[in-house]
């Protein structure tokens with residue numbers, strides 16, 4: 001509430017861009033003529049009024065853009081003197097609002113106006129809202145003052161009583177604009193004025209909060225940057241000193257990836273990707289893990305032979321000569337490889353790509369037992385083509401990432417083996433041997449075979465994408481070869497893409513030639529002996545192959561030769577032996593000990609495996625090539641033994657079933673064969689396949705099982721010199737089997753002279769080397785009864801039946 005009263009006439013003191021509210025005390029500069037005129041007029045008026053007049057009075061009126069406000073403040077001149085800067089000044093106190101009326105210019109140039117003081121009324125007692133308002137204003141003002149560190153003023157503000165005085169105190173606030181202050185001046189109602197003042201204060205505090213938090217953020221950012229900058233400077237200094245200590249020159253640290261990428265001969269897309277990484281690297285700090293990932297990646301990319309390729313030698317006759325020079329025998333294999341090279345050459349001549357698609361024969365797979373020369377034949381292919389050779393061992397690979405790489409985000413990520421192989425080769429068109437492709441597995445980590453399919457597929461492999469590398473790699477010029485021990489274990493889809501080349505193993509004659517022409521010269525060199533210093537008689541080599549080793553390949557033969565030569569070299573060094581030295585079969589024992597493999601037929605009859613009824617000799621193919629395998633059968637005591645069929649020796653399901661079939665056949669047909677099959681009724685049968693640690697499977701032991709059981713029941717021995725292979729049906733038919741060549745080679749190695757084979761395998765005999773067939777009496781049969789006739793020794797031989 002406010003109303004005007006008591007007319008006054010006072011000299012106007014104009015305030016430019018300044019507002020004084022009642023209660024405020026302000027110093028004013030008297031060197032300003034208008035101010036001085038007003039003050040002097042007020043002083044003169046006071047003097048004229050005599051001693052009771054009180055302090056001189058002026059009317060403080062804000063003047064904005066030359067226009068006076070409608071309300072002013074009556075001010076008393078408290079003091080006249082000097083201001084802090086030495087100018088004459090007056091201290092004026094605002095007292096009360098005055099509404100301005102008409103004006104005239106008076107003595108001394110001062111403007112005199114008439115006015116009426118504005119009376120204010122504040123409700124008493126204060127309504128709750130107003131008390132709250134007072135509290136709020138005081139709280140906000142306190143907060144603001146504290147922020148500015150104006151602690152001494154806080155108490156004064158807290159002590160101000162009266163709504164009007166409190167509101168007018170805000171006139172001191174430096175953040176209020178002149179217009180806002182004029183508004184406060186012209187708001188006569190104290191409660192409304194306090195509301196206004198509170199709002200301004202609240203707004204200002206809020207603005208300040210925002211500004212502060214921005215400032216804080218900015219400051220923190222600046223601090224961090226500064227810290228990082230300083231640390232980097234220190235790091236650089238330390239590095240420099242280290243380099244100096246190590247005698248390196250500046251910049252030798254080949255961190256300059258950008259220059260390296262720019263200088264490298266990279267395909268356009270790869271260069272783009274690499275430069276992108278360089279940018280990332282430049283942005284990242286030296287120590288960040290990302291930086292080190294990027295460097296490893298860039299190193300890999302820079303080391304790949306993107307534009308390197310070797311010139312192909314497409315001289316087919318020359319290639320054949322290389323193959324012949326490096327390997328003895330293996331006629332079929334060399335033939336097949338020569339054809340493969342010839343087709344490649346013709347297609348290359350016509351500008352055609354590699355033969356692709358299913359069964360396209362893009363990949364030659366060399367299949368055969370260990371040590372038959374698969375790896376070394378593959379290496380010869382590379383020689384023959386004039387290409388680099390790299391071997392990728394796949395045995396035991398179960399993780400797709402091994403082939404295709406780990407994503408870069410993975411800790412310790414690496415490119416896959418294919419990319420590593422290309423890097424190792426140093427050319428984009430090497431011969432890559434996928435070794436032991438039959439030994440890849442698959443599990444929850446994905447299917448490596450599927451990744452390999454992509455690698456081998458000519459339709460896809462020109463844009464092979466390794467997860468780590470992320471840029472495409474063209475594998476279409478790579479010649480892929482594969483090796484495997486067993487065909488059955490190669491994943492079907494892969495098998496589909498391969499052209500198989502079989503290496504079944506060597507005959508003794510072939511081994512002798514290989515040993516003489518290839519293994520011996522190599523091992524002589526390894527032992528530091530000159531060619532011709534140690535010579536092995538052919539019969540010595542033959543015994544070495546036949547009695548000291550029993551294998552499809554020549555790996556152990558090579559080892560035995562190495563052992564022998566080391567021994568001779570040592571003897572020569574100690575003066576025990578003069579060189580040159582020709583090794584005869586009789587020298588072997590003294591040099592490398594007793595032979596490990598004596599043929600069954602050469603054993604003392606009582607020592608032979610087949611010296612008791614119930615044991616027959618079978619032929620099998622394992623991962624190590626063909627082998628002879630015995631089958632032992634026994635009958636349990638009716639009193640103590642368990643009934644039924646017991647099988648031991650790590651058998652697969654198919655083999656177990658063929659044991660059931662053999663037993664069922666004898667149960668139903670035994671009587672015709674004059675076998676005491678009644679024994680089978682209540683006595684348990686146990687069949688065991690020795691070499692129990694080697695897993696065995698397949699149906700080809702069928703006729704061996706029937707023979708062993710028949711021998712057991714009849715008490716007739718199985719002939720020691722006979723071995724057999726064939727599946728048997730419930731009616732006694734003999735069904736064909738696989739791996740005939742390997743089996744016959746094994747039989748020959750073991751000193752077997754008679755073999756029984758399924759009639760339907762007769763055509764396979766063409767693959768068996770003539771020298772082996774010459775030494776073997778082969779009986780093709782179609783019925784198991786024929787087998788028994790051949791294999792069981794005559795009944796007259798008196799042997800006690802083992803219970």
Ligand SMILES: Nc1ncnc2c1ncn2[C@@H]1O[C@H](COP(=O)(O)OP(=O)(O)OP(=O)(O)O)[C@@H](O)[C@H]1O
Nearest residue numbers: 326327328369370371372373374375376514518554
């Ligand atoms: N026909 C051959 N002529 C000359 N050397 C041979 C012949 N066959 C094998 N070799 C030699 O026998 C050794 C064994 O061969 P290699 O390592 O290539 O066998 P592999 O079949 O690859 O065996 P694995 O399946 O265990 O890898 C090699 O030193 C190889 O040179």
